[in-house]
Amino acid sequence: MNPQTDPSIHDEELLEHVDDAQEVEAQQREVPRSGPLRFARMTGSSIAGRDAAPWVTDFLNAAYYRRAVDERDVDDLRLAFSVLTTYWYNKDTHRRLHVSDLPAFHKAFGAERFNTDQSARGTLSRAQLEDGAAKLIGDWFPAAYADDARRAYGIAFETVEDRNAYNPERRRVLAKLGELTPESAPLEEQTWHTYPPVAMPSAEAVIGALTKPETWPDYASEIGRFTPLREGGLDGQTFEIEVAAGTDSGRPIFTRGYVTITTLVTPDDPEALAAYFAALEDGLAKYGDNEPRAVPEEGTPLVGFDLTTHQGHFMGNGHNRLLLYTMPDGTAWVKAAGTWDPMPWHIDKAYRIAGREAQHAFWGQGEIERLSLLHQLAKQIAS
Structure with a gap:
């Protein structure tokens, strides 16, 4: 049974397939369940390790935030997030993105950031995002992202069957949820x-x-x-x-x-x-x-x-x-x-x-x- 797509897998079984589970457990021991340190650690996304934060932020900046405000299209940002999330999901191992994933993104998108024919220097146009995603993930990605039947959870899936097989618990394991904290003051x-x-x-x-x-x-x-x-x-x-x-x-x-x-x-x-x-x-x-x-x-x-x-x-x-x-x-x-x-x-x-x-x-x-x-x-x- 494939742990990446089997929706019947529980948290404990998923943890067995997270190759950085030791990091997760260490952080759970070291980070207080509340207070300033835990708050400070809640940065970025659960699918990206701290060593990936610089290049992930740089990618999102190039795809969207570095553009002039009047040149921004929010769906380009959603597309960029989907590239990150789909790449993470399609990896063979159940782990976060790390600095070791940077070369693959640089190979797919790096040169385009200096191609000023389609976008300003240091940025990526919609077409450049789609072309890079096709190189990084597969030729099927742009069409899948545009297809409501194959897009869910911020991920583009190659087939409808893959979409239906997705197990969101995989991301929840990485999230390390704390307890509920409803208001309690007078x-x-x-x-x-x-x-x-x-x-x-x-x-x-x-x-x-x-x-x-x-x-x-x-x-x-x-x-x-x-x-x-x-x-x-x-x-x-x-x-x-x-x-x-x-x-x-x-x-x-x-x-x-x-x-x-x-x-x-x-x-x-x-x-x-x-x-x-x-x-x-x-x-x-x-x-x-x-x-x-x-x-x-x-x-x-x-x-x-x-x-x-x-x-x-x-x-x-x-x-x-x-x-x-x-x-x-x-x-x-x-x-x-x-x-x-x-x-x-x-x-x-x-x-x-x-x-x-x-x-x-x-x-x-x-x-x-x-x-x-x-x-x-x-x-x-x-x-």
């Missing part, structure tokens, strides 16, 4: 905050998209992406969140965190749906700092779910919510609303320096389409 000390709602093409389209977690990487923005780490639907799903701050400068700083959906309410249980939204509105009214209602009084709530943090999250302890509702005119809207403990000093400092603006833009504040996951969601399901 309610009056917590931060209650809502973000502006974002219009959607239809409620049905939103539900169809969000209930397929394997498609969430398709809605990644310039500053953040969600990758599911478990099989199945939304309920109980765990996501790795990769976030970039400072993207306007062309020198992004990457970090990551993990969240799990701990509550999901839908019209299938009207009582639970009503109680969920009533509790949220009550909390915002009592503890929010002049926060608006989560759903306008004339609106009809349809779906709500909680994304609860794990230890080491870049926002500390708490949870965010995604809310879907409709208005009497039939328009559908999605918005985020979060509840958080006061941040420890090391998280608060990082958040104020590099995270606050990115967090707000990611959930739609400012309506800059390339930065917002919700605006990317609306754009993708409308296409």
Whole structure:
């Protein structure tokens, strides 16, 4: 049985095939389960070792962030991430990317970065990305990436059968998840905050998209992406969140965190749906700092779910919510609303320096389409 594609393999069996399992175990012994050191270690992506961070960042910069803002296309960034993730998945061994993988990327993409016929020096055009990916991974990659049936979890698969055989648990093993960390401070000390709602093409389209977690990487923005780490639907799903701050400068700083959906309410249980939204509105009214209602009084709530943090999250302890509702005119809207403990000093400092603006833009504040996951969601399901 092939451990790369067998969906029946459990965590313990997967660990037997991770060739850097000793590194994983050593880090688990050495890194505190919470606090500044664990926070500092949560950089980049779970599929890349620390020694790969410089060249992975350089590749993403060439593919996207080094371009002038008005020349950026977010799907080129999603393509670049897919190149990295697909290459990682197709390797013979179950390990992270390391500096030893740099020569293969340099051979596929290095010369093109100095070819100014298609792109500025030091950058890669869309065509150069696709040509390099074909050399690195296989001639089938560009067509597979463009095919909804062969693209999932941020990976392009050679066949639909390969896609269906993918086991997301393989990445979850590398993630080294800590415990869930919901907010626990007194309610009056917590931060209650809502973000502006974002219009959607239809409620049905939103539900169809969000209930397929394997498609969430398709809605990644310039500053953040969600990758599911478990099989199945939304309920109980765990996501790795990769976030970039400072993207306007062309020198992004990457970090990551993990969240799990701990509550999901839908019209299938009207009582639970009503109680969920009533509790949220009550909390915002009592503890929010002049926060608006989560759903306008004339609106009809349809779906709500909680994304609860794990230890080491870049926002500390708490949870965010995604809310879907409709208005009497039939328009559908999605918005985020979060509840958080006061941040420890090391998280608060990082958040104020590099995270606050990115967090707000990611959930739609400012309506800059390339930065917002919700605006990317609306754009993708409308296409």
